[in-house]
Amino acid sequence: MAVFTQVSDVALKAFLKAYDVGTVVxxxxxxxxxxxxxxxxxxxxxxxxxxxxxxxxxxxxxxxxLSIMEHLAGSGLPCPLPIKDKDGIALKQLSGxxxxxISFLEGVSVAGINAEHCGAVGDxxxxxxxxxxxxxxxxxxAQSIQTWADLTEQITDQADALEAGLSDLIKxxxxxxxxxxxxxxxxxxxxxxxxxxxxxxxxxxxxGVIDFYFACTDFMAYDLAVCINAWAFDENHIFQPARAxxxxxxxxxxxxxxxxxxxALPILCRGAALRFLLTRLYDWQNQIEGAMVEVKDPLxxxxxxxxxxxxxxxxxxxx
Amino acid sequence: MAVFTQVSDVALKAFLKAYDVGTVVxxxxxxxxxxxxxxxxxxxxxxxxxxxxxxxxxxxxxxxxLSIMEHLAGSGLPCPLPIKDKDGIALKQLSGxxxxxISFLEGVSVAGINAEHCGAVGDxxxxxxxxxxxxxxxxxxAQSIQTWADLTEQITDQADALEAGLSDLIKxxxxxxxxxxxxxxxxxxxxxxxxxxxxxxxxxxxxGVIDFYFACTDFMAYDLAVCINAWAFDENHIFQPARAxxxxxxxxxxxxxxxxxxxALPILCRGAALRFLLTRLYDWQNQIEGAMVEVKDPLxxxxxxxxxxxxxxxxxxxx
Numbered sequence: 001m002a003v004f005t006q007v008s009d010v011a012l013k014a015f016l017k018a019y020d021v022g023t024v025v026x027x028x029x030x031x032x033x034x035x036x037x038x039x040x041x042x043x044x045x046x047x048x049x050x051x052x053x054x055x056x057x058x059x060x061x062x063x064x065x066l067s068i069m070e071h072l073a074g075s076g077l078p079c080p081l082p083i084k085d086k087d088g089i090a091l092k093q094l095s096g097x098x099x100x101x102i103s104f105l106e107g108v109s110v111a112g113i114n115a116e117h118c119g120a121v122g123d124x125x126x127x128x129x130x131x132x133x134x135x136x137x138x139x140x141x142a143q144s145i146q147t148w149a150d151l152t153e154q155i156t157d158q159a160d161a162l163e164a165g166l167s168d169l170i171k172x173x174x175x176x177x178x179x180x181x182x183x184x185x186x187x188x189x190x191x192x193x194x195x196x197x198x199x200x201x202x203x204x205x206x207x208g209v210i211d212f213y214f215a216c217t218d219f220m221a222y223d224l225a226v227c228i229n230a231w232a233f234d235e236n237h238i239f240q241p242a243r244a245x246x247x248x249x250x251x252x253x254x255x256x257x258x259x260x261x262x263x264a265l266p267i268l269c270r271g272a273a274l275r276f277l278l279t280r281l282y283d284w285q286n287q288i289e290g291a292m293v294e295v296k297d298p299l300x301x302x303x304x305x306x307x308x309x310x311x312x313x314x315x316x317x318x319x
Numbered sequence: 320m321a322v323f324t325q326v327s328d329v330a331l332k333a334f335l336k337a338y339d340v341g342t343v344v345x346x347x348x349x350x351x352x353x354x355x356x357x358x359x360x361x362x363x364x365x366x367x368x369x370x371x372x373x374x375x376x377x378x379x380x381x382x383x384x385l386s387i388m389e390h391l392a393g394s395g396l397p398c399p400l401p402i403k404d405k406d407g408i409a410l411k412q413l414s415g416x417x418x419x420x421i422s423f424l425e426g427v428s429v430a431g432i433n434a435e436h437c438g439a440v441g442d443x444x445x446x447x448x449x450x451x452x453x454x455x456x457x458x459x460x461a462q463s464i465q466t467w468a469d470l471t472e473q474i475t476d477q478a479d480a481l482e483a484g485l486s487d488l489i490k491x492x493x494x495x496x497x498x499x500x501x502x503x504x505x506x507x508x509x510x511x512x513x514x515x516x517x518x519x520x521x522x523x524x525x526x527g528v529i530d531f532y533f534a535c536t537d538f539m540a541y542d543l544a545v546c547i548n549a550w551a552f553d554e555n556h557i558f559q560p561a562r563a564x565x566x567x568x569x570x571x572x573x574x575x576x577x578x579x580x581x582x583a584l585p586i587l588c589r590g591a592a593l594r595f596l597l598t599r600l601y602d603w604q605n606q607i608e609g610a611m612v613e614v615k616d617p618l619x620x621x622x623x624x625x626x627x628x629x630x631x632x633x634x635x636x637x638x
Contacts, residue, residue, distance in 0.1 A: 002321060003350040008430030009520075025521070027427045028359055029350035031322040040347055040359060042425075106361075108346045111327030201328075202344070 003029035005037045005052045007095050012041075012050075015094050018085040019101065021045050033211060037097070040104070047104035048083065052097040057213055059098055064139050065212045066090055066100060068132070068189060075131040077124070078105055078200075078208050105208030107200025115246040116204045118231050122247035124206050125194060125227060126254035129220045132189035141192065141216040143275055145181050148174055151278040158285050163299055170277065173305060177271055182219070182264040190223035192216055195230040221261040224251055225268035228317060229276065229304050237303040241317070248318035265314040273308055277301035322348035324356045324371045326414050331360075331369075334413050337404040338420065340364050352530060356416070359423070366423035367402065371416040376532060378417055383458050384531045385409055385419060387451070387508060394450040396443070397424055397519075397527050424527030426519025434565040435523045437550050441566035443525050444513060444546060445573035448539045451508035460511065460535040462594055464500050467493055470597040477604055482618055489596065492624060496590055501538070501583040509542035511535055514549040540580040543570055544587035547636060548595065548623050556622040560636070567637035584633040592627055596620035 007015075012027060022045030030049075032038045037052040053062060066082045070090075073081035081103040082090035092099050110117055152174050159166040191198075193214035200208030224247070232244040251257075257265075280298035287295055311317065326334075331346060341364030349368075351357045356371040372381060385401045389409075392400035400422040401409035411418050429436055471493050478485040510517075512533035519527030543566070551563040570576075576584075599617035606614055630636065 009427045010429075010431040012427075024427055025425050026423075026519075028347075030359070031348035031350055040349070104345075106344050108328045108331075108343055110329075112329040200345075 002031060003037050003039075004054050005095050005097050007039060007050070007052070011095055015092070015099075016043075018087070018092070019083065020086055021048065021083065021101070035213070041101075049080065049102045049104055050094075050099065051102060052094060052099045054097065057098075058142075061139060062091055062098060062100075064137055065215060067137060068135070068212050068215050069102070071135050072128060072131055072209075073103070077127060077131060078206060079128075079212075080105060080208075080210055105200055105210065107202045107207035109197050109199065110201050111196070113196060113231060113234075113243070115240075115242045117201065118243040119246040119250040120201070120204060120206050121194065121199060121227055121231055122224070122250035122252075123254060124199070124209060125191070125223060126251040128191060128209070129188050129223070129255055135189050137189075138217040139215070141190075141218040143192070143214065143279065144216075144218060145177060145271060148177070148274060148278055151282060155278065155281045155285055159281060162281070162284070163302065166299075166302060169302060169305065170274070173270065173274055173309075177267065177274065180267055181271065182260065182267065185219040185221055185261055185264060186258065187217060188220040189215060190218050190220060192218065192223060192226060194223065194227050219261075219264075219268065220255070221257065221264060222268050222272065224248070225265065225272040226275075228269055229272045229301070232317075233304055233307075237300055237307075239304075239307050244317045245319070252318075262314045262318075265317055266308060266311045269311070269317070270305060270308040273301050273305040277305060321350060322356050322358075323373050324414050324416050326358065326369070326371070330414055334411070334418075335362075337406070337411070338402065339405055340367065340402065340420070354532070360420070368399065368421045368423055369413075369418065370421060371413060371418045373416065376417075377461075380458060381410055381417060381419075383456055384534060386456060387454070387531050387534050388421070390454050391447060391450055391528075392422070396446060396450060397525060398447075398531075399424060399527075399529055424519055424529065426521045426526035428516050428518065429520050430515070432515060432550060432553075432562070434559075434561045436520065437546075437562040438565040438569040439520070439523060439525045440513065440518060440546055440550055441543070441569035441571075442573060443518075443528060444510070444542060445570040447510065447528070448507050448542070448574055454508050456508075457536040458534070460509075460537040462511070462533065462598065463535075463537060464496060464590060467496070467593060467597055470601060474597065474600045474604055478600060481600070481603070482621065485618075485621060488621060488624070489593070492589065492593055492628075496586065496593065499586055500590065501579065501586065504538040504540055504580055504583060505577065506536060507539040508534060509537050509539060511537065511542060511545060513542065513546050538580075538583075538587065539574070540576065540583060541587050541591065543567070544584065544591040545594075547588055548591045548620070551636075552623055552626075556619055556626075558623075558626050563636045564638070581633045581637075584636055585627060585630045588630070588636070589624060589627040592620050592624040596624060 022043040025042040028040050030038050030040045035056045036054050039050040041048045041050050069080050072079035083101040084090045156167040198211040228244050280296050284298050341362040344361040347359050349357050349359045354375045355373050358369040360367045360369050388399050391398035402420040403409045475486040517530040547563050599615050603617050
């Protein structure tokens with residue numbers, strides 16, 4: 001949400017000398033992405049995003065994320081393409097940070113989400129999963145179920161201060177999920193954070209999928225569960241079945257859900273709700289003063305979790 | 320430096336219906352301007368800045384600022400043009416704020432300032448003063464010498480905590496300036512805040528002058544004194560005579576300084592240094608936690624003031 005690292009015109013000019021991207025027309029810091037610094041750069045040749053990776057991004061995983069973007073953009077999907085310099089290098093250094101010049105994608109994030117948008121997201125998610133089938137690199141999910149017990153221990157002491165009973169809700173849910181989490185669903189490279197902020201639309205058409213910095217190897221059906229949480233609830237956190245149905249249908253046309261995946265969908269939705277409840281609670285309790293980062297309300301995900309707990313089977317989501 | 324007010328795609332679409340600017344291609348909050356929210360909007364027709372005026376901007380003065388921009392852009396100067404809607408209205412409401420769509424200007428702010436840049440600034444400043452000669456509206460300078468005694472009273476108690484002797488420096492300077500401030504110099508409409516942040520260059524050519532929200536009616540020579548303070552000192556706050564000389568020469572070619580203005584230049588430079596020292600000290604002492612606004616070091620202007628106090632006459636700046 002902010003420009004953490006300033007890049008002067010002099011530093012920019014020196015940086016761009018290594019590239020074949022024309023000369024600078026304009027250069028503006030943009031309020032995008034919670035964790036990194038992003039500039040919108042227009043040159044005589046094209047428009048780009050220049051990302052400087054701040055402390056919270058694990059530098060050792062950057063080559064993995066960049067190669068996913070390159071793979072997806074290479075498949076013709078509207079994903080940012082890391083731009084290589086004249087020596088063929090995409091991941092560089094600038095102003096004391098790891099940095100990457102990335103292609104710019106048109107479109108805007110939508111706030112007034114409708115079923116059409118959700119259908120487009122389901123379709124795009126399936127396209128991405130299919131495209132990644134022959135992608136060789138693997139990365140464990142750093143926010144997987146294996147990490148939730150640790151997080152729970154760190155945050156439950158103060159959770160009830162936010163809402164009475166929240167601590168028990170979380171602990172009981174974790175016991176249930178650990179006992180019932182599926183084991184043998186189809187794995188793949190997933191986005192794992194495909195929230196409305198990270199999808200750009202032009203009309204009802206997706207023209208950009210961005211922010212691959214949580215991508216990892218995990219159940220593909222879990223990626224859809226994240227999307228159901230992110231897209232199929234309205235601004236009052238009420239489940240909108242028409243949105244989930246449309247998202248699932250469009251996904252399922254391109255990559256058919258197995259019977260096991262379908263049975264597991266309710267628990268995956270519960271897991272995804274708990275994952276965002278936990279990390280939001282952690283961020284809520286560990287706000288850095290003046291950090292210029294918008295902290296999101298954890299209770300949005302407590303409400304979703306409580307809804308998912310009332311679901312009997314996948315039919316409640318998708319039929 | 321931040322997006323204080325969020326504008327959703329739905330609100331934006333409704334807002335743009337009143338305009339003849341095409342449809343949205345992209346829309347990004349930008350980290351520009353210390354006090355207002357700015358978005359960079361690209362449509363099928365052109366590129367624009369959308370400004371939402373936050374609390375610190377005096378709403379009653381907005382029509383004055385917008386008419387200055389319109390006047391200067393109408394004279395062919397590279398100034399932002401407020402875009403009117405289909406009813407001919409430029410100042411509108413959006414997301415609970417006064418808002419204005421403004422033409423986008425190419426170029427980047429320069430950090431590696433050289434004498435060529437300063438010459439271009441002098442030339443542009445004179446062009447602006449000449450263009451404003453037939454502009455009828457007047458607005459008193461809200462940061463004029465008449466306001467400095469009040470500010471001094473508010474900040475000197477804590478000034479010495481920042482640097483020993485700072486309080487006396489300010490109080491003594493104020494006594495001197497109040498006794499010696501010129502009275503009958505040529506007045507005009509001035510920018511009053513033409514810092515490097517507010518000038519966009521493409522190479523050595525100015526392609527944008529922005530941020531007219533301190534514009535007012537005051538001595539034209541004072542505007543040059545502000546620019547000397549802002550542009551003619553290096554990053555260690557050491558005066559660079561070649562920069563000031565070039566700036567003055569290019570200004571003087573277009574609008575010749577009178578003898579009185581030339582004699583007054585040293586005291587005007589002292590005044591401009593004190594003005595920014597005072598307002599920066601005030602902002603320093605009144606930082607709002609989490610306000611996401613970069614607070615600038617007041618001592619940069621104490622150093623400038625001390626330099627100006629050593630100057631004998633205008634020749635030290637301009638010959």
